[in-house]
Amino acid sequence: MTRTALILCMLPLGALAMEPELWLVELEHNDGIRLQFQGAELELGSADLVGIDGPDALRPGMRLAIQSRYGVAEQIQVIASAPTLAQSSQWLRAEDRLLAVAGQALLLQELGVLVFDTQTRWLNGSPADLQAGRRLVLSRDEDGRLTEVLIPNPEEDPE
Structure with a gap:
């Protein structure tokens, strides 16, 4: 048995669970099996729907708070207004509108201030493309460090 296998055998089963x-995020498409968002998708699975009549009621443009594991939605809730404080501090992927940029700090409409660094990965653009009103798709790690910024449709003027 390898050293890695021995270490894994010694861990409690729950330690391996993600x-x-x-x-x-804002829903872009729901085909009844997959939910698609800007730059990502999740399987709908048998997710617990909170405040939603059923999977068919999930429509493009809805702002959603989704708990997912292994690429499958476990719980879906419509966000009627700004995210709750708990949601704002615990997300790993989020969409928001940029209000202002100061150095490496982003001021976002609902999420507040986020800081990027040289390790932050940029998709469809760079910090030079940041303009007030632009929608951003943000990813961060478990420590809250911004890891990725996706600029959807950078050629379009921000709203």
């Missing part, structure tokens, strides 16, 4: 991820 923690659920919180996504704060």
Whole structure:
């Protein structure tokens, strides 16, 4: 038996389970099997729906708080207004509108201030493309460090 196998055998079973991820996103498409968002998708599975009549009621443009694990939604809740304080601090993927940029700090409409660094990965653009009003899709790690910024449709003027 290898050293890695021995270490894994000694861990409690729960230690191998992945923690659920919180996504704060806008739904782009629901085909009844997969939910698609800007730059990502999740399987709908048998997710617990909170405040939603059923999977068919999930419509493009809805802002959702989704708990997911292994790429499958476990709980879906419609966000009627700004995310709760708990949601704002625990998300791993979120969409928000940029209000202002100061150095490496982003001021976002609902999520507040986030700081990026040289390790932050940029998709579809760079810090030079940051303009007030632009929608951003943000990813961060479990420690809250911003790991990725996706700029959807950078060629379009921000709203």
